[in-house]
Amino acid sequence: MNKKNRRGVFRAVTACALSAAMLIAGGCGKPGGPGGQHGPYGSQGGTIYVIGKQPLSFWDDVRKGAEDAGEEFGYDIVYRQGTSDNDYSSQEADIQDAIKKKAKAIVIAPNGKTELNSAFEEAEKAGIKIININSKADYDGVITFVRCSDKESGSLAARNAVKLLKAKDPELAGLKNIAIIPHTASTAEERVSGFVEAFTEQASDAIAPVNMTENNEAKAKENRDAKKNDFKKGIVKGAACSKREVAEAEAREILEANAGNISVMYGTNTNTTLGICDAVSALDLQDDVVVIGFNSDMDEINYINNHVLDGTIIQNPYMMGYVGVRYAKKIISGDSCAARVDTGAVFVTADNINEEFIQLMMFPDGRPDEKGEGGEG
Amino acid sequence: MAKNKKSKGSGAYVFAGILIAIIYVINTFLVESIYWGNQEVSQKTGQAMNALNKINGELTSINMDSISIAAGIIAPEDIGMVMGDTERRYGNIIASEHQFEAIDGLSPAVVKRYNYAKALITAFKAKLESLGSGAVREGNEAEMRDLLKQEIYPLQTTASEMLTSTIDGVNVEAAKMSAANTKRAFLLMTVMMIVAILGEVVVWIFARRAKKMRAELEEREKNLAEVDAKLKATRQKASDLAVINVLTGMKNRYALDSDISDRLESGRFNIAVFDMDNFRSINDTYGYDFGDEYLAAVAEKLKEEFGEVAEIYNITGNEFCFVFNSSITESQAMGIAQNIQRVMSSPYEVLNLAVQLPCSGAVYHYLPGDCLNVNSLLVKLDTALRTVKMNGGNMINTVMNM
Numbered sequence: 001m002n003k004k005n006r007r008g009v010f011r012a013v014t015a016c017a018l019s020a021a022m023l024i025a026g027g028c029g030k031p032g033g034p035g036g037q038h039g040p041y042g043s044q045g046g047t048i049y050v051i052g053k054q055p056l057s058f059w060d061d062v063r064k065g066a067e068d069a070g071e072e073f074g075y076d077i078v079y080r081q082g083t084s085d086n087d088y089s090s091q092e093a094d095i096q097d098a099i100k101k102k103a104k105a106i107v108i109a110p111n112g113k114t115e116l117n118s119a120f121e122e123a124e125k126a127g128i129k130i131i132n133i134n135s136k137a138d139y140d141g142v143i144t145f146v147r148c149s150d151k152e153s154g155s156l157a158a159r160n161a162v163k164l165l166k167a168k169d170p171e172l173a174g175l176k177n178i179a180i181i182p183h184t185a186s187t188a189e190e191r192v193s194g195f196v197e198a199f200t201e202q203a204s205d206a207i208a209p210v211n212m213t214e215n216n217e218a219k220a221k222e223n224r225d226a227k228k229n230d231f232k233k234g235i236v237k238g239a240a241c242s243k244r245e246v247a248e249a250e251a252r253e254i255l256e257a258n259a260g261n262i263s264v265m266y267g268t269n270t271n272t273t274l275g276i277c278d279a280v281s282a283l284d285l286q287d288d289v290v291v292i293g294f295n296s297d298m299d300e301i302n303y304i305n306n307h308v309l310d311g312t313i314i315q316n317p318y319m320m321g322y323v324g325v326r327y328a329k330k331i332i333s334g335d336s337c338a339a340r341v342d343t344g345a346v347f348v349t350a351d352n353i354n355e356e357f358i359q360l361m362m363f364p365d366g367r368p369d370e371k372g373e374g375g376e377g
Numbered sequence: 378m379a380k381n382k383k384s385k386g387s388g389a390y391v392f393a394g395i396l397i398a399i400i401y402v403i404n405t406f407l408v409e410s411i412y413w414g415n416q417e418v419s420q421k422t423g424q425a426m427n428a429l430n431k432i433n434g435e436l437t438s439i440n441m442d443s444i445s446i447a448a449g450i451i452a453p454e455d456i457g458m459v460m461g462d463t464e465r466r467y468g469n470i471i472a473s474e475h476q477f478e479a480i481d482g483l484s485p486a487v488v489k490r491y492n493y494a495k496a497l498i499t500a501f502k503a504k505l506e507s508l509g510s511g512a513v514r515e516g517n518e519a520e521m522r523d524l525l526k527q528e529i530y531p532l533q534t535t536a537s538e539m540l541t542s543t544i545d546g547v548n549v550e551a552a553k554m555s556a557a558n559t560k561r562a563f564l565l566m567t568v569m570m571i572v573a574i575l576g577e578v579v580v581w582i583f584a585r586r587a588k589k590m591r592a593e594l595e596e597r598e599k600n601l602a603e604v605d606a607k608l609k610a611t612r613q614k615a616s617d618l619a620v621i622n623v624l625t626g627m628k629n630r631y632a633l634d635s636d637i638s639d640r641l642e643s644g645r646f647n648i649a650v651f652d653m654d655n656f657r658s659i660n661d662t663y664g665y666d667f668g669d670e671y672l673a674a675v676a677e678k679l680k681e682e683f684g685e686v687a688e689i690y691n692i693t694g695n696e697f698c699f700v701f702n703s704s705i706t707e708s709q710a711m712g713i714a715q716n717i718q719r720v721m722s723s724p725y726e727v728l729n730l731a732v733q734l735p736c737s738g739a740v741y742h743y744l745p746g747d748c749l750n751v752n753s754l755l756v757k758l759d760t761a762l763r764t765v766k767m768n769g770g771n772m773i774n775t776v777m778n779m
Binding site for chain 2: 071072073149152153155156201322323326341344355357360
């Protein structure tokens with residue numbers, strides 16, 4: 001091969017190498033860039049475990065929100081839940097699994113205040129970020145807590161119950177007793193206390209009218225407080241129920257035992273609400289008793305439309321799941337976020353049930369779905 | 378021929394020029410396309426971010442104002458002014474919503490998140506209005522506090538979360554679009570590179586072929602020129618052979634005919650012919666080869682001695698014709714003729730033998746129109762020469778003397 005030919009071959013080889021380099025440069029970038037292969041615009045950031053309380057429709061919506069956020073931010077969401085709201089051992093096993101699978105974060109609604117602390121400690125040591133949703137554990141390593149305050153939800157329910165009563169009787173002159181049927185989960189306590197406190201305050205003028213003849217302010221206050229306390233003590237509290245039929249039986253018993261003496265009945269979750277509605281409907285007391293409940297099961301919606309259920313508190317489980325994962329992503333990325341977020345609750349009645357925002361809360365995926373078991377947890 | 382060669386060689390360069398021009402034009406469009414692609418992404422992102430940030434900002438401000446009213450920070454007489462501000466902020470939120478909704482091509486995920494935020498903002502607005510028309514007007518601080526804490530604040534917080542999620546989505550989408558644009562640009566540039574390289578290869582092949590063809594043409598032309606030169610030489614040789622005596626190298630009878638024919642009618646010149654007396658005896662005695670050598674030697678001597686004063690022709694075997702230069706006078710011609718006789722009669726050494734033969738000659742002072750042609754002129758000279766020979770030879774005769 002002479003010099004000329006060698007130069008020609010060298011040129012051809014250089015040209016081919018250059019083309020190949022350009023092709024490689026053009027076609028072999030980072031796969032997906034910020035969009036990644038998973039999700040519409042997140043890069044594949046790892047796995048986030050979302051652990052719910054128990055198998056209820058409320059937690060299906062939490063899961064939906066978490067999965068939407070996971071898809072958007074590019075995280076694999078592994079959803080687990082306990083078998084009931086006091087099943088912390090399943091949750092502990094799920095935390096161990098998350099540690100084993102090298103999850104980046106755990107978004108959990110703990111089924112216990114302190115029972116999961118050792119598992120949390122282990123997860124924290126493995127570099128896993130811990131976010132609480134719905135209920136908070138007594139553990140310092142919880143970075144953020146996304147919830148809908150049960151106490152405030154109870155308070156909201158009470159405020160609206162008083163409004164409904166005032167709509168018929170502005171002075172609440174005919175106010176009688178109220179009856180509450182709580183559910184078995186830990187959230188019931190706050191929902192009940194929030195309701196009782198707020199109801200007593202909102203209806204205080206009727207419960208403890210101001211004595212115009214009493215000039216001593218301190219004494220007057222003391223008298224009013226005593227009356228309020230008496231009212232609180234007199235509230236009829238049914239046994240905690242987990243099943244609709246049991247709640248119905250309990251409600252029927254209360255209504256029959258306090259016939260004509262109950263102005264408001266309050267259920268703290270889906271099954272207790274439906275049990276109360278069943279009893280009120282069966283006893284044909286819908287015009288005499290204001291029924292306030294929790295959540296938005298299809299049966300509850302039907303009771304709202306039939307004016308048996310006067311109003312129900314719906315929380316935003318979808319938002320809880322979404323914001324939980326969003327905050328987890330922020331924490332993983334090293335960003336700061338609020339230590340506590342309240343996703344809020346809404347009081348739904350027959351008048352506002354078709355509002356867009358309420359429809360979104362009830363049907364996060366945009367269409368009515370079948371909800372077998374009701375209740376939050 | 379030269380023009381053809383040039384045009385054939387420049388074909389490849391013209392092709393290369395056209396190719397480069399095409400690549401340049403396509404490249405221009407490519408760069409334009411990349412530029413406008415990035416510009417569109419940047420514009421769309423800017424509009425979306427501007428609108429979302431504006432909504433979020435106004436929402437936060439409204440929320441702050443509400444909290445300030447509920448907390449009693451704002452004096453009751455100023456509440457009306459703050460409410461006016463709130464209305465203006467809502468106006469801004471709606472304008473920003475329209476601005477965002479006018480943007481085409483946003484992903485379903487971003488739109489979904491935005492719609493969620495919008496529904497929350499609408500609910501927030503409705504709650505705030507109910508607060509304004511109810512609790513605020515009545516001055517029910519406890520209700521204001523509860524409304525804010527339980528409903529309005531969570532609505533603002535979640536709306537803000539949805540808006541920031543939308544912003545994140547727009548950001549990531551912009552990055553994705555930008556990455557896609559970059560990828561497309563790389564791909565197109567790679568294609569252009571390949572086209573350019575292929576073009577260069579084609580030009581190189583064309584140039585190589587043209588070069589090869591030119592070399593072949595040059596080789597052929599060179600061969601042709603050589604053949605032509607050979608032909609010319611052959612023709613010249615043939616021509617020379619027709620007018621030159623091969624043995625003596627002098628012009629022959631035909632050359633004489635050609636040289637002086639035109640001068641016969643009007644020319645005046647001196648001409649002489651000489652030949653050896655009894656030359657045949659040389660051939661008979663020593664052979665023809667010897668005779669040829671002898672003649673060659675005589676001819677050489679004659680050229681040497683008289684080449685400058687006369688044109689010498691070897692018109693037959695041993696007969697030489699001298700056409701004297703026009704400057705030579707008749708008397709000078711006679712003198713030169715005598716010298717010619719002396720030279721020719723001198724002894725010559727041929728093949729180691731000294732040979733000497735006498736010679737005879739005839740000189741003719743030609744006057745215009747004396748002869749019709751060269752033949753008749755030579756007849757006159759030959760007649761004069763024969764006369765001398767008949768008288769014993771070794772003499773010079775003149776044609777005039779006849």
